[in-house]
Amino acid sequence: MAMQITLLILMLAMPLAYGAQHTVGGTNGWTTGQDYATWAAGEKFVVGDTLLFNYDSSHKVDVVSQADYTACNTAKPTTSYQNGPTTVNLTTAGSMYFICPTSGHCAGGMKLEGPCLHSWARQEAVLHIFT
Numbered sequence: 001m002a003m004q005i006t007l008l009i010l011m012l013a014m015p016l017a018y019g020a021q022h023t024v025g026g027t028n029g030w031t032t033g034q035d036y037a038t039w040a041a042g043e044k045f046v047v048g049d050t051l052l053f054n055y056d057s058s059h060k061v062d063v064v065s066q067a068d069y070t071a072c073n074t075a076k077p078t079t080s081y082q083n084g085p086t087t088v089n090l091t092t093a094g095s096m097y098f099i100c101p102t103s104g105h106c107a108g109g110m111k112l113e114g115p116c117l118h119s120w121a122r123q124e125a126v127l128h129i130f131t
């Protein structure tokens, strides 16, 4: 029991330093013909985690607004990455929206909404181990 409590305290003390890395699309990476909504549904994104986009030169990663994500509008990304791999830090809670600006790719499904939870969400998950 004492060991469990020590472990719990350790895990609670360093949730931010212990961010997980999520490889977008798993082994398929950031490419066409994927279902990123399904992939994201199987992940748990928490502040302090990172997203790793693996892609070739035919793709890019644009961070966009929710409206531009929905509309696949590639005109005004807030950040644009190319020449991957690209690591994106999840620094705030809330959703981040990513699209590939290559013509036709977003409309074809190359878009990702990453719903990021507060860091206490991981602490909550840890607590459930003990209850």
Ligand SMILES: [Cu+2]
Pocket: 031, 032, 058, 059, 060, 100, 101, 102, 105, 110
């Ligand atoms: Cu693309």
